[in-house]
Amino acid sequence: MPNYAVTADIQTHENVTVTLSEAAINGHCTYSSGAEYPLCVQTSLTGPLRPVPDDQVEEARALLFARFPAMANWPRDHGFQPFEVHIEHITVQDFFGGDVDVSPSDYFAVKPSDFVGRPLVSST
Template identity: 30%
Template sequence: ALRWTRVPSCVCVCPLYLQPYALCYRVRLRFTVTPLGTSGFSQCVCKAALLMVKFPFYSSGALLLALSSALRPSHAIPPHDEVARVARFVANQCDWASVATISTHEPVKGQPFSNTFSVSDGPVGGGGGVPYLYLTRMEISVQDLQVNPQASLSMSLAQTDFCKKQGYDPQSPLCAHVIFSGSILEVNGTEAEVAKKALFGRHPEMIDWPADHDWFFAKMNITQVWVLDYFGGVKTVTPEDYFNATPYKSLF
């Protein structure tokens, strides 16, 4: 039998009586409601409840599977008013970015020039917030950076399946995107090892890129963060608030 009891503070207590072993498990579940409606967490638990009715021998396993699925970082997009968390979330979810430099090449010398680069701030669900890049001095935008390291770097959840699933156009404010202002700087020593681990972990092809292309690791040195994740215009976040934010929060 399966009984659900709803109590205050959004806590749901579910005593599970599993036959034929006469075992009783008491599971305390805390729900969060996102602006998008029913959370993936509650959906997963509902599916688990169906499995419990049909397959009592595997009911505890079904619940654990549902809970582990619900706790995946991809389900934990922050509320739009927690702007710093949204920025960290986008930075961690996206694995490439548009980088704009001031061109040093004719016929567009002195004009903005945008290019695409693979980036990583670490593994999904465990990033540190710093966008790292793997660059070659042979690349046209990198040559711009050697003259003027100032740049902007932008990422959008349109690069993931989030906006498409929600029916959001990439230009919609609801399809969260972030623009970082600052400079792109080469990193060495211990930080280069951090960058290598972050990038090669999400872009394993990089390991086999030609060794004679003068590759080096770099980071976006963030001085300002711009976030558009809802109606009402762009919002700014200081680097301090950005790095202090926690993009993912456990339900427990």
């Protein structure tokens, strides 16, 4: 593993937390005073950050390059290596009063197609 800042950190302690805010979705959470406002849903995913296994690197690169095309033009000697979070803990904050824990098994059981055409927030 190359010795860059991130890889040096995860060699010491591999757990990371990635927090996603509803504010990042175009047209959502526009009523709030910011991405940290409790009515703007935030999801935090926690677990070890590990290199993508060798047999999955090409698929990971294809997925990344589809979303971030400029990455495909990075120099070959750049040292780029895809990583993935192995999710062990999930919290969701969608209102005042604290986070709600969601089990990874429940999280991964949801199919994106279950939400196609449905609003992100229920009006009831």
